[in-house]
Amino acid sequence: MPFHETEVLIIGAGVLGAATARELSRYKVDVTVVEKGVDVGWGITKANVGVVCQGRDTLEFRPEYHRTRLLWRALPLMEPLCRELEVPFKKVGAYMMVRDQVLKEKLDKLAKRTESLGLGSDKYYPFTELREREPYISPEIKGGLHDPEIAVVHPVYLTQALMENAVSNGVNLMLETEVTGIQAGHSEFTVQTDHGEIKARYVINAAGEWVDRIAAMVNADDFVLFPIKGYVGVLDRNCSQLAGSLLAVLPEEPGDMNIVVPTVEGNLLFGIQLQINRRHDRSTTEHMARLALANARKLIPEISEKDVINSFCGFLMFRNFEIGWHECEVAMSARVPRFVNMTIGYPGVSASPGAALEVVEIMQADGLKLEPDPKFNPHRKDIPDFSVLTEKERKALVRKDPRYGHVVCRCETVTEGEIVEAVRRGATTLDGVKFRVRPGTGRCQGGFCGPRVSRIIARELGIPETEVTKAGGGSPQVPLRTKQLLEEGGGDG
Amino acid sequence: MANKVDVAVIGAGPAGLAAAIAAREQGAEKVLIIERAEQLGGLLPQCIHNGFGLEYFERDMTGPEYEKAFVERAMGLGVETQLETMVIDLDGERGITAVSRKHGYMKFKPGAVVLAMGCRERSRGAVGIPGTRPAGVLTAGTCQRFVNIEGYMPGSRYVVLGSGDIGMIMARRLTLEGAKVEAVVEIMPWPGGLIRNEVQCLHDFGIPLLLEHTVSFVHGEKRVEGVSVCRVDAERRPIGGSERFIPCDCLLISAGLIPENELSRRAGVELDPVTGGPVVDESRQTSVPGVFAGGNVVQVHDLVDWVSREAELAGRSAAAFADKGRLKPAGGVKVVPGESIRYVVPHTISGREDVSLHMRVTRPGLKATVKVGGVASKRFRSVRPSEMIVIDLKGDALKEAGTGGELTVDCRMKEGD
Numbered sequence: 001m002p003f004h005e006t007e008v009l010i011i012g013a014g015v016l017g018a019a020t021a022r023e024l025s026r027y028k029v030d031v032t033v034v035e036k037g038v039d040v041g042w043g044i045t046k047a048n049v050g051v052v053c054q055g056r057d058t059l060e061f062r063p064e065y066h067r068t069r070l071l072w073r074a075l076p077l078m079e080p081l082c083r084e085l086e087v088p089f090k091k092v093g094a095y096m097m098v099r100d101q102v103l104k105e106k107l108d109k110l111a112k113r114t115e116s117l118g119l120g121s122d123k124y125y126p127f128t129e130l131r132e133r134e135p136y137i138s139p140e141i142k143g144g145l146h147d148p149e150i151a152v153v154h155p156v157y158l159t160q161a162l163m164e165n166a167v168s169n170g171v172n173l174m175l176e177t178e179v180t181g182i183q184a185g186h187s188e189f190t191v192q193t194d195h196g197e198i199k200a201r202y203v204i205n206a207a208g209e210w211v212d213r214i215a216a217m218v219n220a221d222d223f224v225l226f227p228i229k230g231y232v233g234v235l236d237r238n239c240s241q242l243a244g245s246l247l248a249v250l251p252e253e254p255g256d257m258n259i260v261v262p263t264v265e266g267n268l269l270f271g272i273q274l275q276i277n278r279r280h281d282r283s284t285t286e287h288m289a290r291l292a293l294a295n296a297r298k299l300i301p302e303i304s305e306k307d308v309i310n311s312f313c314g315f316l317m318f319r320n321f322e323i324g325w326h327e328c329e330v331a332m333s334a335r336v337p338r339f340v341n342m343t344i345g346y347p348g349v350s351a352s353p354g355a356a357l358e359v360v361e362i363m364q365a366d367g368l369k370l371e372p373d374p375k376f377n378p379h380r381k382d383i384p385d386f387s388v389l390t391e392k393e394r395k396a397l398v399r400k401d402p403r404y405g406h407v408v409c410r411c412e413t414v415t416e417g418e419i420v421e422a423v424r425r426g427a428t429t430l431d432g433v434k435f436r437v438r439p440g441t442g443r444c445q446g447g448f449c450g451p452r453v454s455r456i457i458a459r460e461l462g463i464p465e466t467e468v469t470k471a472g473g474g475s476p477q478v479p480l481r482t483k484q485l486l487e488e489g490g491g492d493g
Numbered sequence: 494m495a496n497k498v499d500v501a502v503i504g505a506g507p508a509g510l511a512a513a514i515a516a517r518e519q520g521a522e523k524v525l526i527i528e529r530a531e532q533l534g535g536l537l538p539q540c541i542h543n544g545f546g547l548e549y550f551e552r553d554m555t556g557p558e559y560e561k562a563f564v565e566r567a568m569g570l571g572v573e574t575q576l577e578t579m580v581i582d583l584d585g586e587r588g589i590t591a592v593s594r595k596h597g598y599m600k601f602k603p604g605a606v607v608l609a610m611g612c613r614e615r616s617r618g619a620v621g622i623p624g625t626r627p628a629g630v631l632t633a634g635t636c637q638r639f640v641n642i643e644g645y646m647p648g649s650r651y652v653v654l655g656s657g658d659i660g661m662i663m664a665r666r667l668t669l670e671g672a673k674v675e676a677v678v679e680i681m682p683w684p685g686g687l688i689r690n691e692v693q694c695l696h697d698f699g700i701p702l703l704l705e706h707t708v709s710f711v712h713g714e715k716r717v718e719g720v721s722v723c724r725v726d727a728e729r730r731p732i733g734g735s736e737r738f739i740p741c742d743c744l745l746i747s748a749g750l751i752p753e754n755e756l757s758r759r760a761g762v763e764l765d766p767v768t769g770g771p772v773v774d775e776s777r778q779t780s781v782p783g784v785f786a787g788g789n790v791v792q793v794h795d796l797v798d799w800v801s802r803e804a805e806l807a808g809r810s811a812a813a814f815a816d817k818g819r820l821k822p823a824g825g826v827k828v829v830p831g832e833s834i835r836y837v838v839p840h841t842i843s844g845r846e847d848v849s850l851h852m853r854v855t856r857p858g859l860k861a862t863v864k865v866g867g868v869a870s871k872r873f874r875s876v877r878p879s880e881m882i883v884i885d886l887k888g889d890a891l892k893e894a895g896t897g898g899e900l901t902v903d904c905r906m907k908e909g910d
Binding site: 234238282283284285286288289305306308309310311312391394395398399402403405406407410411413416443444445446447448450451455465466469470472473474477478479481482483484485486488489 | 577592594595597613618623627628631632639644645647648649671672714
């Protein structure tokens with residue numbers, strides 16, 4: 001017996017799944033999203049530097065590529081979307097720089113291409129002028145091409161906002177529900193999950209890191225994926241002045257990424273791209289950390305090991321080698337009708353609004369009736385961010401709800417009011433709260449606020465603190481009460 | 494604020510309490526301590542071990558006992574406190590912006606400010622430990638709070654990275670709680686904390702201390718499943734092939750403390766890159782007039798007793814500033830650390846008054862002689878970077894010796910630990 005029936009089933013609540021769910025929520029259609037994780041946006045969406053790329057940063061970005069078309073479609077949508085959903089979006093601009101005068105020719109070519117594609121005209125700044133705009137760049141840099149359109153967005157905030165808005169418009173979200181098998185029937189799919197069967201007429205496979213495995217369950221794996229691993233270091237906010245824009249060095253080898261990116265919050269990230277890697281292995285190594293720091297210092301010599309407050313690894317899922325790194329798969333399977341695969345690789349976050357539109361059209365063309373829902377509300381209110389409010393706004397907020405006067409996380413100035421609201425909006429874990437309102441993302445990394453956030457989560461969810469987890473089942477923060485080990489006869493004896 | 498605050502003290506740990514008491518005793522009318530936590534005492538309430546007060550009270554006390562002695566004095570003197578209140582801004586004119594559930598949003602300008610924010614622990618991110626990112630990696634101080642205040646255990650089998658005092662004390666505490674501590678791993682050739690803690694917390698409990706080792710990898714997807722530990726070379730880099738796996742469900746980090754100076758930065762206080770704390774004169778006045786600092790916010794002390802002493806000095810000076818509206822900076826003589834000295838606090842002295850110099854050596858040594866210009870010298874059987882050296886100078890001697898505007902402090906020693 002199916003435990004659930006739906007018209008459209010989306011597998012995966014990453015940025016692509018969430019964007020598609022939100023796009024579909026404009027219509028009178030039954031949509032369900034299943035996500036195996038405990039929260040949304042925690043797969044390949046999460047470990048990302050959050051650059052809203054304009055498709056003009058590399059010569060390999062050809063207009064005939066599908067991903068380019070999706071991206072260009074998404075470009076005008078991203079900022080208004082962020083405004084509707086109250087997701088921080090910051091146009092920081094970017095400098096694509098060279099250390100070698102010979103490579104300047106490549107920059108000229110890039111600028112020409114940008115102009116010929118009608119994307120604007122990027123200006124080249126020689127070192128002395130560049131240094132006036134970005135005073136901390138290395139004297140080794142010869143000059144750089146300025147792209148004023150590059151923006152940053154937090155991919156997890158965007159995913160949460162898309163999903164929150166989709167759910168408020170009637171989409172059904174099932175977390176901690178893992179797909180274990182799929183059968184294609186005549187007119188519908190039977191999808192097995194660890195919670196029972198779901199019947200669905202359309203399946204949208206947006207399973208991110210596992211998109212090929214899900215597709216293979218129903219023989220819709222028309223593509224092969226290779227995970228490329230990247231390493232990202234996070235700098236203390238005290239270093240924000242070191243870069244005002246995205247700074248990158250023009251790669252001399254494909255995949256030779258070396259960038260420094262400001263986040264919407266004002267931290268700087270620095271990153272390098274590594275190589276094809278074992279899937280799901282998000283571990284960092286000493287070698288990566290050293291290489292990334294050394295590279296970042298070639299851009300900005302003042303970046304110091306002392307200012308690194310965190311680091312993580314993420315993946316990009318790239319398609320077949322034979323056609324280069326450049327293609328994506330956003331299409332109905334050639335072999336399985338009504339089964340749509342969605343995987344972009346780079347730049348997934350930036351292209352997501354375009355990909356969502358295209359998937360809706362693919363289903364419409366296939367005969368899915370989509371009648372606009374007059375009750376659709378495109379707006380979503382963000383959780384108030386005490387740290388950026390004006391004095392007047394702060395006073396008003398604290399008067400309305402004194403919990404906003406209780407600062408729990410000192411480094412990021414996060415109040416109890418924000419944490420409670422994050423839990424109310426679906427955060428059930430420490431990371432869930434951290435990835436909504438930031439306690440523990442600052443320089444002390446939760447040393448002070450960790451125990452306090454844990455207590456608030458337990459209180460709000462009405463669970464014992466021993467059941468509060470870092471990121472879902474199997475990851476409790478404090479699994480035992482004191483004296484418990486003594487009563488049980490000690491750890492190992 | 495109903496009445497003007499004469500001295501505002503930021504932080505109610507041992508430094509804040511001592512500074513507030515001293516300010517009141519010096520005659521400041523209204524002294525207010527602002528504290529972000531729910532109770533007074535800073536980290537003292539969670540330091541339930543002994544070893545406090547040996548210098549200050551000449552008595553062996555626990556953290557809570559030491560705290561109580563100061564809290565009672567402060568309350569007796571009518572020091573005012575605001576708990577669960579966060580100072581979110583301090584400007585260069587001593588203007589304080591604070592916020593709390595109870596009092597809402599506040600802005601005021603006290604007669605003088607004492608910075609007593611203490612320090613924070615270096616986190617996993619700051620230490621840069623490679624591997625996965627599961628639950629079960631936390632700093633020793635956070636673990637101490639969970640165990641001693643909240644009543645929870647973060648795990649049952651531990652490895653401690655870093656032999657700082659809190660790490661060694663927690664190794665013993667967790668063992669007493671029935672947990673197994675597999676090892677304390679220290680990257681340097683000498684322990685990071687006090688000898689007495691090495692003996693009483695590790696040796697007495699049979700906990701191995703692995704010197705010149707580090708944690709090279711954290712394993713586990715959801716919870717820590719173990720760590721790789723390896724030897725390091727002279728550059729503190731892991732030696733390939735020396736790794737071994739130690740199963741555990743928790744990694745504690747006790748790899749150094751960082752003075753908490755974000756507010757000082759906002760106020761434009763000049764900081765010393767070596768100590769991480771404000772540059773201060775002998776009265777503990779910072780580069781911003783009327784802003785004083787004492788305790789671990791200035792330099793990470795080894796004993797709380799020195800924290801209290803230094804903060805008292807800051808508190809007295811703040812009261813004097815609040816009274817007169819000014820206090821001449823005592824900056825006649827610059828104190829310069831020599832090759833074997835990592836830092837000296839205060840950074841400048843008047844050269845006329847009695848003053849205590851606090852310093853740390855860069856490496857351990859035997860039969861050491863610390864020389865302060867031509868003014869004073871003191872001998873030590875052994876010196877270690879983990880232990881603070883204090884040298885008292887007499888104003889008369891300083892005046893007599895004449896310093897030429899600079900006083901170099903250096904240490905001659907034989908290599909050895």
